[in-house]
Amino acid sequence: MTDELKQYAYEHRHDFDRLVEFKSVSAKKSELPETAAWIADTFRDLGAQEVEKWTDFGEDNPVVFASFKGQNQDKTILFYNHYDVQPAEPFDEWKTEPFKVTEKDGFFYGRGISDDKGELMYRLTLLKYYREHGGLPVNVKFFVEGEEEVGSLRTPKYAEKHSEQLSCDACVWEGGGYNNMDHYQVVGGLRGIISFDVEVTTADVDMHSSLASYAESAPWRLVKGLSSLRDTNGHILIDGFYDTVDKMSPEEEKLAEEQDFNLENAKKAAGLRHTVNDYNPLKELVNMPTISINGLSAGYQGTGVKTVIPRHASAKLDCRLSPHQDPEKMMQLVREQLVKNGFPDLEVHMNLGEPGYRADVNDEFVKLAMDEAKKYYGPETKYVLNAAGGGPADMVNTLGVPTLSIGCGYAGAKVHGPNENIRVKDYTDAVQYLGNLLNAYGK
Ligand SMILES: [Zn+2]
Incomplete structure (x- = not known):
């Protein structure tokens, strides 16, 4: 496998830095329409077939929708991202300017660089690459919202209202990346x-x-x-x-057993005195x-x-x-x-x-995502049946398609705190891996 895309991503790693410069803090209703307008313009510049700003349920933080045609028109992937961020306070704890991408010692710093602007940026980079290199392998759509950090209250309504435009074969969510043992994870669900x-x-x-x-x-x-x-x-x-x-299939049980979980380590890390459900902590966590x-x-x-x-x-x-x-x-x-x-x-x-969701582990896209991740990130790559946190599963259930988190985060990202960061190599790897996956899916 060549790493041409990774190389391209490295050369173009600052092309979309402007996104981080918007102070799009949803808690303060700051610069949200401006950020949405920039994203819509960027999608147009990158050759989108359709770009729309949806304001059906309020003007203050529009959803940006875009669709791109691919070479294989029978398959469509929907990307979910959000352009709003958490407040950057306390400012004096930042070692770099919060609303600016600063590259230092192999890291990018900036508010939202992990959650979730960096992910949108690497996906924009991928669009740019394909625009210059013969087109996307499959159809691609984007749903980029501006109120995730204040609870995505209207997101399920948007998903329902525009369900036809959003129709797709699989959805790639935000989040994902490396776990605290530095193993790459493909995350396919939520309790x-x-x-x-x-x-x-x-x-x-x-x-x-x-x-x-x-x-x-x-x-x-x-x-x-x-x-x-x-x-x-x-x-x-x-x-x-x-x-x-939920009844777990034998494949799911196997995946649960392969996860990076060790009760003794978990106890030590938290100084935990008592445990429950010791007959099968992994199945408990998953299901x-x-x-x-x-x-x-x-x-x-x-x-x-x-x-x-x-x-x-x-x-x-x-x-x-x-x-x-x-x-x-x-x-x-x-x-x-x-x-x-x-x-x-x-x-x-x-x-x-809030309901949860779980991707069908036998779905073609889910299997490919895991195969390509193992090829690219190595055999230690894990498939995680449930993420730990919450998420707008209502939208996922409305879409009714398998949904995965395959991002560029890692355990030290300081998401929501000062000095939020990602590793430059994870960013460029994410472009290469997602490209590999779309290429494989288009075949
Ligand atoms: Zn997020």
Whole structure:
């Protein structure tokens, strides 16, 4: 395999630096339309067939859509990127100017260079290369949004409204790259999540603790109710909670076992004293739901003594879900179980529900992505069934196609923090690998 593309990417590594210079911070609604306009112009310059700015759900951060025709017109890849970034504060912790690409000792620095402008830049570089070298191997589309860092609230609506224009055979998402053992990863899914509050009120006033002889307290009600939902080994005691867990194919089980996970290392890294689910931590991480108490609050927490029966207690919880579990239905199961267990007074308020997704590991594009990654990045390359974090899986499920993260990040990228960076070699490798993949897919 030649590395012509990699060479090209290196020579052209500063062609799209302008993108980082936009202060497109979505939290501050700063320079978003300007950034979208620049991206749209750039797509036009690179020979797009169609370029549109979608503002159906608001003018303040348009979605930029573009499509390019390839030599093989039967296959279409959609790229997802976002042009908004996190605020660059605290400015005094940056060693370089945040809104500028600075190349130093084999790294690029700048706000968004990893998340997610650098990825858009290397994809633009690839478009430029193909424009100068006989055209793209397959059709390519782009969906570039401007509100990812504030929750992508309108993204699923855009995906639904424009589903015909977005139709494709596979989608390449943002993110991906090297894990903390510096092995390249192809990421093909995500667990879902629900987040909710539970609260209980047991009296109109806080009472004297001597009255605990007859008066129940809110903290006791709460902890008893919550502890009825899970055993001490992490097994969830909610009827039906495991009924809709995804069935893993033998290929998926094999991929799960090959992942870079070592319980002893994980324990050491966190100084972790207790573990749960020790019968198969890997399968748990990949496929099974969890229930976590994120925070508890009740009563007096100050210094000294205060002998009181608090009238009110509350907790924040989340559940990670198997990729195809329905967030609303899982929330309902939690509510029903509390009632069944004798805690109808524990009020549940749902804060957030997002489904997960999982790419079909037997899909042609998914297999090719893995084969080409192993060829290019080496046999240590891992296929990851679920990324750790969240993501707008709603859009992926609307598209209904396998979706992968194959990016240029690495564990030291300082995403969202000062001195965000990527390695120059990862950037140029990403162009070469994606080119190899599109070439192979076009054949
Ligand atoms: Zn991002």
